[in-house]
Each structure stands twice: as C-alpha cells, then as structure tokens.
Amino acid sequence: MERAPGTAPDTASSDADRAAARRAGRRAGRITGGAQELDQRLADLLRGGLAAADRPGYGLWEETAARMVDAQAPGLAGRVRELGAIPDSGPGWPGRLLEECALLRLLDSAWLGRDRLPGPLAATVRTRVGLTSSAEGAAVRDRWLVLAQYDIPDGRIVTRRTWLYGRSSGRVSLLLSYGAPGRAPARALPVGTVVDAEVTSYPGGGGLRGELGPQFGEPLATTAPPPGGTTADALAAYGRALRDDPWLDAWPATLREVVPAPSGDGWQLVGAADGSALPVAPSALSRPGLWKLVALSGGGPLTVFGECGHRGFDPLAAWCAGTSEDEAPSAAVALT
Amino acid sequence: MPTTVDATTNGVPVNASWEDLVTSALLGTDRRPLRAEDGAPVGPGELLDTAALHTVRRRAALRPATGAALPEPAPADPRPPLPAAARRRLAQLLADRSAPPSGGRRGAAPDLTELIPQWLASAGAHGYRAPAELLPALLDAARARTDLRPHVLAFAGPRGLWLAGLNPEWRFALRASSRGAQRPGIEDPEAVHGLWEEGLFAERVALLGAVREQDPGAARALLAGTWATERAEDRLMFLDSLRSGLSGADEAFLEEALADRSRNVRATAAELLSALPGSALARRMAARATTCVNPDRTGGAVSVAVEAPHECDAAMQRDGVVPVPPSGRGERSWWLGQLVEAAPLGVWRERFDDRTAQELVMLPVADGWAGELHAAWCRAAVRQRDPDWARALLGAPSTPLANGPGTASLAERSKLLATLPSSERALWVAGFIAAHGLSEAFQLLGVCSVPWEGPLGRAVVDALDIARDAGSYPWSFSGVMGLAERCLNPAEADRLAVLTTTPDEPEGASPGAGGYWSEAFQRLVSTLRLRAAMDAELAQDGAE
Numbered sequence: 001m002e003r004a005p006g007t008a009p010d011t012a013s014s015d016a017d018r019a020a021a022r023r024a025g026r027r028a029g030r031i032t033g034g035a036q037e038l039d040q041r042l043a044d045l046l047r048g049g050l051a052a053a054d055r056p057g058y059g060l061w062e063e064t065a066a067r068m069v070d071a072q073a074p075g076l077a078g079r080v081r082e083l084g085a086i087p088d089s090g091p092g093w094p095g096r097l098l099e100e101c102a103l104l105r106l107l108d109s110a111w112l113g114r115d116r117l118p119g120p121l122a123a124t125v126r127t128r129v130g131l132t133s134s135a136e137g138a139a140v141r142d143r144w145l146v147l148a149q150y151d152i153p154d155g156r157i158v159t160r161r162t163w164l165y166g167r168s169s170g171r172v173s174l175l176l177s178y179g180a181p182g183r184a185p186a187r188a189l190p191v192g193t194v195v196d197a198e199v200t201s202y203p204g205g206g207g208l209r210g211e212l213g214p215q216f217g218e219p220l221a222t223t224a225p226p227p228g229g230t231t232a233d234a235l236a237a238y239g240r241a242l243r244d245d246p247w248l249d250a251w252p253a254t255l256r257e258v259v260p261a262p263s264g265d266g267w268q269l270v271g272a273a274d275g276s277a278l279p280v281a282p283s284a285l286s287r288p289g290l291w292k293l294v295a296l297s298g299g300g301p302l303t304v305f306g307e308c309g310h311r312g313f314d315p316l317a318a319w320c321a322g323t324s325e326d327e328a329p330s331a332a333v334a335l336t
Numbered sequence: 337m338p339t340t341v342d343a344t345t346n347g348v349p350v351n352a353s354w355e356d357l358v359t360s361a362l363l364g365t366d367r368r369p370l371r372a373e374d375g376a377p378v379g380p381g382e383l384l385d386t387a388a389l390h391t392v393r394r395r396a397a398l399r400p401a402t403g404a405a406l407p408e409p410a411p412a413d414p415r416p417p418l419p420a421a422a423r424r425r426l427a428q429l430l431a432d433r434s435a436p437p438s439g440g441r442r443g444a445a446p447d448l449t450e451l452i453p454q455w456l457a458s459a460g461a462h463g464y465r466a467p468a469e470l471l472p473a474l475l476d477a478a479r480a481r482t483d484l485r486p487h488v489l490a491f492a493g494p495r496g497l498w499l500a501g502l503n504p505e506w507r508f509a510l511r512a513s514s515r516g517a518q519r520p521g522i523e524d525p526e527a528v529h530g531l532w533e534e535g536l537f538a539e540r541v542a543l544l545g546a547v548r549e550q551d552p553g554a555a556r557a558l559l560a561g562t563w564a565t566e567r568a569e570d571r572l573m574f575l576d577s578l579r580s581g582l583s584g585a586d587e588a589f590l591e592e593a594l595a596d597r598s599r600n601v602r603a604t605a606a607e608l609l610s611a612l613p614g615s616a617l618a619r620r621m622a623a624r625a626t627t628c629v630n631p632d633r634t635g636g637a638v639s640v641a642v643e644a645p646h647e648c649d650a651a652m653q654r655d656g657v658v659p660v661p662p663s664g665r666g667e668r669s670w671w672l673g674q675l676v677e678a679a680p681l682g683v684w685r686e687r688f689d690d691r692t693a694q695e696l697v698m699l700p701v702a703d704g705w706a707g708e709l710h711a712a713w714c715r716a717a718v719r720q721r722d723p724d725w726a727r728a729l730l731g732a733p734s735t736p737l738a739n740g741p742g743t744a745s746l747a748e749r750s751k752l753l754a755t756l757p758s759s760e761r762a763l764w765v766a767g768f769i770a771a772h773g774l775s776e777a778f779q780l781l782g783v784c785s786v787p788w789e790g791p792l793g794r795a796v797v798d799a800l801d802i803a804r805d806a807g808s809y810p811w812s813f814s815g816v817m818g819l820a821e822r823c824l825n826p827a828e829a830d831r832l833a834v835l836t837t838t839p840d841e842p843e844g845a846s847p848g849a850g851g852y853w854s855e856a857f858q859r860l861v862s863t864l865r866l867r868a869a870m871d872a873e874l875a876q877d878g879a880e
Contacts, residue, residue: 039381046380049364094362095354101361102387109385231400239396246392262502263404270403277403291472295499298468299409310395320468333469 027072031129034071035108038064038080042105050097054087075130079104103247123204124245135200135211142166143196144173145226146189146219147252147305148316150336156180162189163252163305163316164199164210165226172252173199173210191317192332193219206244208252225303225319225332228256231269231276234308250281250309257301260294267294269313272301281312289315289335296320296333306335352378354394357387410498415465419876422459423467425869429455430473446863450822452477454786454867456487458874466491471499475506485509532558537570544577552581556589568598575604582608587615594654606656606678611719613680617655624652625679628672629709631688632702638688642705644668645675669708676712681725693728711748718751726752727760733767746779758785766795774799774816781816787825796820797832800857804835809849810856821860826868832861 061084068077144164162175198213234253258269306315369377432448478488500509548555593605609617632641648659661670717725
C-alpha cells in the first residue's frame with residue numbers, strides 16, 4: 001500500500017479508487033503497446049507471406065503470444081496461440097489463417113480506436129482483449145432452465161460453462177466459472193432442472209455472458225425442452241449476433257425436430273420438416289456425445305440445443321419425444 | 337455469397353475476390369501485391385482489413401445446406417424403460433469401466449466393472465429396454481470385452497444394432513447379430529428357409545440353434561434337407577447343434593451320419609447316439625462292453641473282471657471307436673475305455689445282479705483295471721447326464737482327493753457335479769471346502785449356481801476366515817475372493833461385516849496381512865451391498 005501513515009480513513013477509499021484508476025491506466029497503456037506491436041508483426045507476416053507459417057520450427061506465434069502476455073492482454077495472447085494450430089488443420093488452412101489474422105487485426109485496431117466506438121462495442125473489444133469487467137446490467141429474475149454444463153480444461157485452470165434459458169424472458173445466458181484442476185469450479189447446476197434466480201449480464205458480447213445472482217428455492221426437474229427454431233433461424237441468429245461481436249465463433253441456438261444424418265466423413269443435423277441442414281462442427285465429431293445424440297434419435301427427430309457458428313453446429317444437449325403416446329418426453333440428455 | 341467486397345481502407349476501395357486476397361496473403365504483399373482502384377499497391381494492413389470484412393460478411397450470410405439422405409429409422413423396441421435408479425446405476429458402471437481407478441491395488445472399493453455382466457443378465461431377465469443415450473457406452477464395453485457381447489447385444493436390442501450399423505467401430509455387433517433381433521421370426525418358415533439356404537455360416541448356425549430350441553424336429557428336417565451338400569467342417573458344427581433337445585427322434589438321422597465321409601462327423605454322431613441309451617448304437621456298444629466287463633463270483637465275494645478287447649473291427653470303427661490310441665496309451669485299454677464310455681450305464685445294473693451305481697463303484701476290480709473302468713464310467717455319466725452315477729463316482733466330498741471312487745481330476749469332478757441338481761451341487765462343494773479348504777475349490781465353485789446357496793456361502797466364508805487366521809496374505813485367495821464378491825448371496829453382507837475389522841496379528845502371520853484381510857472383507861461386503869442395491873433398483877416398477 002502506498003497510503004501514508006496518518007491519512008484519515010474517509011479519504012482512504014478515494015485514494016484506493018485513484019490508485020485503481022492509475023493501475024488501470026497503466027495497464028491500458030501496456031495493452032496499447034502490445035496491440036501496436038501485434039499490428040506491426042501481422043503486417044510483417046503479410047508482407048513476407050503466410051506460407052512462412054507452415055515451415056517447421058516456425059516460432060512467431062509462441063513468441064508473439066508471450067509478448068501479449070507481457071502486455072497484459074491475455075485475450076490477444078490466446079488468439080495468437082490459436083493461430084499456431086491452423087497450418088496443421090488440413091486443406092484450406094491458408095484461407096482459415098487469413099480469416100483469423102484478419103479478425104485479430106480487426107481486434108487490435110479496434111482497441112487502438114476504442115474511443116471512437118459505441119459503448120457496447122467498446123465493451124466487447126475490452127472483453128475480447130482480455131480485460132475483466134463485472135456484471136453490471138439489470139438483474140433479470142426468471143425461471144432459468146439449465147440447458148448444458150461442461151468443463152473445459154484451459155491450461156492450469158478449468159473453465160465451467162453453463163448455459164441457461166429464461167422461460168419467461170426467452171433469453172439465453174452463459175455462466176462462466178473457473179476452478180483449479182481437479183476442483184469443481186463453483187457449484188454445479190444439474191442439466192434439465194429449472195432454477196428461479198436472478199441473472200445479471202456482463203457488458204459487451206451481445207449480452208450473452210451472465211452472472212448468477214440470488215436463487216429462490218431449489219432447482220426443479222423438468223423434461224420440457226426450450227422452444228426451438230429451424231436451421232435457418234439458428235444461422236440468422238448467429239449472423240445478427242455478429243453485429244454486436246464480430247469475433248463470435250458461434251451463438252447458442254435450439255433446433256426443433258432435427259435428425260442426425262451421416263454425410264460424407266461427418267454428420268449433419270437435418271430439419272425433419274424442410275430438409276435443410278447444418279453440418280455438425282468438427283470439434284463435436286470426435287466427442288462421445290455425437291453417438292449419444294445419434295442413439296437418442298434412432299433416426300427420428302429431436303430437439304437439440306447447441307452452439308451454431310461458422311464451423312457448424314456443436315450439439316450440447318438433446319431432448320426426444322416419448323417413444324410412445326403414454327410416455328412423457330425424455331429428460332435432457334447432456335452431450336458434452 | 338458475394339465474391340467481391342468494396343472496402344474503403346484509407347478511402348481507397350479495394351475490389352478483390354477472397355481467392356485473390358488469400359493468394360496475396362500466402363505469397364506476401366511484397367511479392368504479390370493487390371492493386372486498389374487507384375492502382376496503388378494494397379499494403380498488409382489494408383489487405384487484412386478487407387479480409388476481415390469478407391470474413392464477417394460471409395459468416396453473417398451463412399445459409400443451411402440441403403440435407404443428406406436421412407438414415408432409416410431404428411425399429412421400435414416395445415420393452416419397458418429401465419427404472420430411473422437402475423438407469424443411473426448402469427451409467428455409473430459404464431463410466432467406471434472407461435475410467436478405472438488409478439493404481440494397481442483395488443483397496444476396499446468394489447470393482448464395478450466385474451458387476452456389469454451380472455447387471456446385464458439381471459436387466460435382461462426383467463426384460464427392460466436399454467436407455468438410448470447409454471447405447472454407445474454399452475457397445476464400447478462389448479467391443480472391449482467379448483464376454484459381454486451376448487448380454488449387451490440382447491439388452492441393446494434393435495436400436496443398438498441400428499446404431500452399430502452407423503459406426504464401423506461397432507461392426508462386431510452386426511457379425512454377432514444373428515443371435516439377436518435381426519433373425520427372421522422362426523415362426524415364419526419361408527424366411528427361415530431363405531436364411532438357411534442363403535445365409536452366412538454364422539447366421540445359419542445361429543438359426544439352426546434357435547429353431548432347435550423351439551422345434552427340434554423342424555431343425556433336424558432343415559439340416560437333413562441340405563446335409564449332402566454341406567462342407568465337412570460345416571456338417572460338424574451343424575451336427576453339434578443337435579446336442580440340445582436330443583431325443584430318440586434324431587436317431588435315424590444320426591445313424592445315417594455314422595457313414596459320413598468325415599471322421600469327425602462320424603465321431604460326433606456316435607457320441608450323440610451313445611447319449612441316447614435306447615438307441616441301436618447304445619445297444620451295440622452295451623453288447624461289446626459287456627463282453628469285456630463282467631462279474632467274477634469266484635471265491636464268494638463278487639468282483640469285476642475285465643478282459644479288454646483284442647481288436648477294433650470295422651463295425652466298432654463305424655460306431656465311432658477311434659482305433660489308434662494317443663501316444664503313451666495301450667490300444668486295448670484305449671478301446672475298452674471307449675466301449676464303456678459309450679455303453680448305457682443301465683446295462684451294468686442288469687449285469688451285476690441289480691447293484692446300484694453306489695455299490696458298483698465300490699466293487700473291487702481285477703488286474704489293476706479300476707482306474708480305467710472308473711474313468712470311463714465318469715465320462716459315461718457326464719455324457720448320459722446320469723445323476724445317480726455322478727453321485728456314486730463323486731463319493732463323499734470329504735474323501736481325500738486321491739482316494740475318491742471315480743476321478744481325482746477337478747475338471748472331471750466339475751463335469752460330474754454339473755449333472756446334479758443345483759442345491760445338491762452346492763452342498764457337495766460346501767463339504768469339499770470344509771474338508772480340503774479353498775486352494776482346490778476354484779474350478780468346482782465355477783459350476784455352482786449364483787447366488788451361492790446358504791451352506792456353500794457359509795463354507796466359503798468360514799474357509800476365508802480360517803485362511804486369515806492362518807496368517808497368509810489375502811491375495812493367495814484373490815480368485816476365490818473375486819468369485820465370492822460376484823456369487824455370494826447379497827443377504828450375507830451383514831453376517832460378514834464382523835470380519836471387516838483388523839484383527840490382532842496371530843503369531844507367525846505375514847506382516848500386515850491382517851490389514852489387507854480387513855480391506856478384502858470390506859470390499860466383499862461393499863460389493864455385496866452394491867449387488868443388493870442393484871437388484872432392488874431393477875425390481876422397481878416403472879421409470880421416472
């Protein structure tokens with residue numbers, strides 16, 4: 001603490017505020033330095049050609065990512081590190097690498113020009129760069145249906161993602177919590193239950209991320225899936241969400257009456273009514289959840305919740321209608 | 337989707353297709369620059385900005401594709417769903433299989449994987465339908481463990497088979513499916529004939545077995561219809577299917593098979609015929625055997641006189657007697673053994689003044705033939721499934737191993753035991769364990785029905801207790817311990833709980849053995865409790 005001895009207690013908080021503001025200013029300065037450096041490195045890369053990134057022993061990504069960590073911009077560092085995997089991702093990698101380089105440049109130039117951006121977009125940029133913010137929107141009390149919950153190992157920590165659907169508001173909210181490996185990150189909300197609770201959204205990112213506030217009563221089990229739409233609805237929602245956050249890879253969607261069908265080396269979710277289809281995202285093809293989904297369908301239509309984006313549809317939970325008339329629809333089956 | 341985009345970086349529009357952007361980016365803007373509308377070279381920054389616009393615009397404009405052909409829906413499965421608790425239990429058993437606890441020693445926790453077969457058998461007996469979302473884990477389990485396959489495939493039913501058809505990793509299920517649901521209903525004679533005429537070998541074996549179960553005569557007729565055209569090794573397998581449901585009605589067919597071109601087919605036909613005491617072959621063998629084995633009444637007491645055959649003639653060979661003995665055996669005793677084995681056991685009673693099997697095995701046998709004769713009687717008792725003879729040949733369970741009337745071989749004894757009713761079997765093995773301990777009991781326990789009946793369970797537990805008091809380590813008995821976990825009646829758990837404490841170490845005990853024993857008994861008790869819970873869950877009515 002820098003506070004001088006003898007300072008009156010009532011000025012301590014404003015001192016602390018000033019100190020926090022100074023720290024935030026210093027950090028923003030470092031990030032700006034990092035963003036400028038990143039911009040320069042991307043420009044150099046493009047001048048020489050992306051083909052260089054495919055050569056063995058190419059170390060630019062790791063080194064650049066480390067520079068971004070030094071610049072206290074973990075969001076930029078993470079994106080840079082992901083670029084490193086693209087040259088090994090099979091045919092068509094130059095196009096994908098250009099896409100991600102372009103979006104990275106979009107992000108660092110957005111940071112550098114954030115003063116000219118409208119408030120929500122500026123908030124999105126701050127979050128994407130890696131600044132933490134706090135949930136500050138209005139609290140929405142609703143009966144939230146727990147759609148999916150899964151843990152993603154992320155370096156030394158584990159990120160738990162919980163998807164909620166507000167029965168009355170119709171909103172979908174994503175709760176993120178973090179925990180050390182081997183320890184549960186925050187308490188688990190059972191998939192397929194309904195929780196009466198308040199959820200407050202974080203700024204930016206289309207308001208998707210939320211924070212769970214006070215809960216009223218215990219979670220209740222339910223078998224009713226959220227209302228769903230068509231494959232076209234899911235893609236249209238993703239397209240709309242890109243207006244608020246052009247860096248989004250996917251947006252949550254519930255598909256009604258879709259049938260998993262094999263297609264080439266992969267799988268599709270095909271609308272039973274209109275025959276329109278979304279490819280199952282490559283990341284989901286190797287997960288056991290895909291076969292659960294197929295088994296559950298038995299070739300018939302299901303309601304499927306998942307993330308829909310430019311890589312395809314990543315199924316996270318499914319509901320099937322009862323197999324006979326006197327049977328209730330099945331409870332949600334987690335596919336993660 | 338637009339292939340070109342106007343971007344106005346630095347006020348100058350860049351009109352380029354995505355392919356042009358990728359080419360310039362890949363080769364480098366120094367080497368392959370794009371030109372803006374005003375002819376100025378497009379720098380790396382402008383290129384990236386234009387690419388970002390392309391990327392976001394393309395992503396925002398994504399449209400669904402036209403769907404591929406839908407898979408055929410899975411056939412309906414009318415079985416009732418599992419009770420909710422049983423469904424959770426199955427998920428837990430399967431999860432434990434794919435993620436076994438780390439470390440070699442099992443400690444006090446039950447080995448869930450070992451309980452999967454029992455759970456499947458029990459669920460199958462209740463007639464439940466497998467939960468769809470657990471089918472992938474069930475098929476994975478069956479893929480890894482062939483012993484699980486029959487139960488898993490029966491439980492997985494038509495949807496499991498449907499699913500297996502979509503994943504090459506589960507192809508084994510399709511190969512095995514002829515045992516399962518896709519077999520044509522055997523009440524449909526045309527479909528049966530179709531499959532019999534055109535099916536793969538495995539399908540035909542399975543079909544024959546299924547038909548035989550329902551209607552032995554129909555199975556025989558099916559086989560007779562194509563018999564002449566089957567390959568020798570196939571004839572052998574098909575003939576083997578007649579073993580179940582064997583009756584006098586099969587005799588004519590089998591008698592004809594005695595003239596088969598293949599020696600193995602002939603031998604199997606002879607074996608089957610000799611299991612029919614009323615068959616002509618059995619009578620022929622009886623006649624031959626009784627010329628060799630006779631009562632000897634000289635000197636007051638009756639004994640058994642043996643005169644082994646001097647030749648193996650063509651008629652004997654036609655009836656399945658193998659003329660050439662394995663190396664190290666005399667041919668006359670080899671022939672004798674085969675004759676006695678194939679002769680109906682009833683013939684000895686007639687021959688020896690109405691003596692019972694019990695009395696017959698006690699008669700002295702002349703010239704050192706006792707071993708040969710009794711061994712042949714053992715094989716005959718197993719083949720003819722004759723409990724009286726089996727009982728006589730097993731003798732009292734407490735008789736020392738080497739002095740038994742019939743055979744010292746544990747494998748032969750297991751076979752004899754299998755001909756006895758299950759409670760008698762359990763009592764005999766219980767007596768055996770009480771007299772001889774556990775070290776020789778493993779094979780005999782394997783033929784006892786599960787759960788073990790009271791006296792048998794008590795004998796096993798008492799013997800384990802004695803072994804503990806003797807101070808040896810529990811893993812000397814891990815085979816029997818494992819069996820006990822799976823086979824003891826779950827109701828014994830409470831009585832066993834007293835054994836889970838760590839006792840004072842007796843003098844001369846192996847160091848630390850007491851602790852390991854208490855751990856082993858804890859595992860036994862917790863496994864039994866788990867089995868009781870599993871049974872209770874499966875017995876509940878209805879799903880959630």
